[in-house]
Amino acid sequence: MRIGDLHLEQPVILAPMEDVTDRSFRKLCKRFGADIVYTEFVSSEAIRRGVDKSLKKMLFDQDERPAVIQIFGNSEEAMAEAAVVAESYKPDYIDINFGCPAKKVAGKGAGAALLREPEKMARIAASVVRAVSIPVTVKTRIGWDRDSINILDILPMLEDAGIQAIAVHGRTRSEMYRGTADWDWIGRVKEHAHIPVIANGDIWSAEDALAMFRHTGADAVMIGRGSIGNPFLFTQTKELLRQGAVKTVPDFRDRIAVAIEHLRLSVTFKGEKYGTLEMRRHYSTYLKGLPRVSRVRDKLVRENDWHNVIDILKAYEADCEHYLREGKLREYAEYLNDHSKKLVLK
Numbered sequence: 001m002r003i004g005d006l007h008l009e010q011p012v013i014l015a016p017m018e019d020v021t022d023r024s025f026r027k028l029c030k031r032f033g034a035d036i037v038y039t040e041f042v043s044s045e046a047i048r049r050g051v052d053k054s055l056k057k058m059l060f061d062q063d064e065r066p067a068v069i070q071i072f073g074n075s076e077e078a079m080a081e082a083a084v085v086a087e088s089y090k091p092d093y094i095d096i097n098f099g100c101p102a103k104k105v106a107g108k109g110a111g112a113a114l115l116r117e118p119e120k121m122a123r124i125a126a127s128v129v130r131a132v133s134i135p136v137t138v139k140t141r142i143g144w145d146r147d148s149i150n151i152l153d154i155l156p157m158l159e160d161a162g163i164q165a166i167a168v169h170g171r172t173r174s175e176m177y178r179g180t181a182d183w184d185w186i187g188r189v190k191e192h193a194h195i196p197v198i199a200n201g202d203i204w205s206a207e208d209a210l211a212m213f214r215h216t217g218a219d220a221v222m223i224g225r226g227s228i229g230n231p232f233l234f235t236q237t238k239e240l241l242r243q244g245a246v247k248t249v250p251d252f253r254d255r256i257a258v259a260i261e262h263l264r265l266s267v268t269f270k271g272e273k274y275g276t277l278e279m280r281r282h283y284s285t286y287l288k289g290l291p292r293v294s295r296v297r298d299k300l301v302r303e304n305d306w307h308n309v310i311d312i313l314k315a316y317e318a319d320c321e322h323y324l325r326e327g328k329l330r331e332y333a334e335y336l337n338d339h340s341k342k343l344v345l346k
Ligand SMILES: Cc1cc2nc3c(=O)[nH]c(=O)nc-3n(C[C@H](O)[C@H](O)[C@H](O)COP(=O)(O)O)c2cc1C
Pocket: 015, 016, 017, 018, 019, 020, 039, 040, 041, 070, 097, 099, 100, 139, 169, 200, 201, 202, 203, 222, 223, 224, 225, 226
């Protein structure tokens, strides 16, 4: 896949996710093999007003590269202005969010709402392309609802606007995150596109990523929810794509070690208070399927001191070692997917 100077073979990309893909999570995913990482989306109006919290979302470290800043908004002027500010943070490229279905975004005419105003969408894209000298890409959905799927009409308009790649989440706005992503439509976009297509939606395993490449013929795949609490998915996907088999099978020790690493990074970047608080949403996915986890989870989400969080996680790891010796990990296998089964039985 080529975007500007960037040239990557079958890249596996971390999707932008609000409240998830902050610096700490991006760094982890990068270390586990993500080829490109995206920031959380950043409001063009907030960038324009210089809101500190929003500006901070655009900070990244050199070891995250290639790194992308995603912006959203509903006006050509605000988006062009925000893009200039975003460019000063030196991302590898800028992405425009035309896919967010949430009321707070689409309800204000931004994100997925622009699927109902293709001309305006194209004008916004063109104004951002004109404003900056780095590549500009778009992430969107296939249409507003099943009766108005218009991604194939939108595609040439975005290409004419100078967009250099398109990421397609195979759902409509109305579907939000329900049902399963429609990979057929992503395949149709690839058939018609003259720019790289990044396929997104419902990649939960390395096998799904391979299937997505094969089904759609896309140039890249993008993983969102499947990576939360599971950055190992990037390593596994790269192994399957490059070596033909998944070799990395994380066990509870690996999962707990990464949860602790994530917490440390979170505290480094957000400070003790927010770094600890914001990690609370991640523990359940890191520990998913492990034995007697609910009690531990309850403790973790009440604890304010990150040193104590680490102690709780380490104590739980010792419990898991004990369950393993007693052969008790086996009884929890039914909760787990295939890879995780190997995780507890190995
Ligand atoms: C918690 C959460 C936050 C998200 N935030 C963003 C965002 O800021 N920008 C964006 O383009 N998409 C956002 N998305 C959508 C994802 O990037 C992705 O398109 C979607 O989750 C489908 O991919 P998946 O099935 O791999 O999760 C978000 C999704 C989730 C679950």
